[in-house]
Amino acid sequence: MANITFTSPIMHRDKTVYAVAGDTKTILALADEHKIPIPFECRDGNCGSCLIEVSYVEDKPKMGMALTEKEKARLKELQVLSAEEIEDAEVRDMPPRFRLACQYIARHEDVRVSFTGTPGGS
Secondary structure, three states, X not given: OEEEEXXXXXXXXXXXXXXXXXXXXXXXXXXXXXXXXXXXXXXXXXXXXXXXXXXXXXXXXXXXXXXXXXXHHHHHHOOOOOHHHHHHHHXXXXXXXXXXXXXXXXXXXXXXXXXXXXXXXX
């Protein structure tokens, strides 16, 4: 089980929801289920409108899911993913701090998900 805390300037207060271990719902699907207003347009990783920043609450090895090629390309295009972060993700299994909510699946770890409320995080 994971605690996912959503935070945004467009929300009245932070909201923590529980993600069941083994569930393959994306952060966007989880947010939608709990009426959390992460902006999105495509749900497929093509548009980049669901940009989020993920921070890890616990001080233990991170278990974030690997970047898809589509997500990697979109994050590079949005200029939030550096070559070093790509290498960290691919070689050292260190997930980057920026992700697309429609691609990111929470694992058995507590995270804080921040978003601006503006598509693409700008």
